[in-house]
Amino acid sequence: MNQLPETGFLRLPQIIGDTKAVPPIPPIIPVKKSCWWDGVRTGRFPKPVKLGRCTMWRVEDIRALIKSV
Structure with missing residues (x-):
């Protein structure tokens, strides 16, 4: 979590790796x-934010997800 x-915002490869x-x-x-998008659809993972054509997630939402696990 220190990284x-x-x-700010993160794109999917920054979250699930590449x-x-x-x-x-x-x-x-x-x-x-596919697991990530299924989790977004079911509400297990945070909803993304669209910035133009880019799909991103708020760092604050990802931090909250990590703390809840």
């Missing part, structure tokens, strides 16, 4: 993409 900024990126992005929440 998260205090405020092993194909150079350098690889380690996951904050290690789930697959």
Whole structure:
């Protein structure tokens, strides 16, 4: 949790990780993409925010999710 900024937004690869990126992005929440979107749909994970065409999540929401687990 120390790697998260205090405020701002995160894109999905920053949350669930991306092993194909150079350098690889380690996951904050290690789930697959389909599991993440299923959790968003059911309310288990926070709802995203659309900024233009980008889908992002508030850092505060991700911090709250980590604390609740």
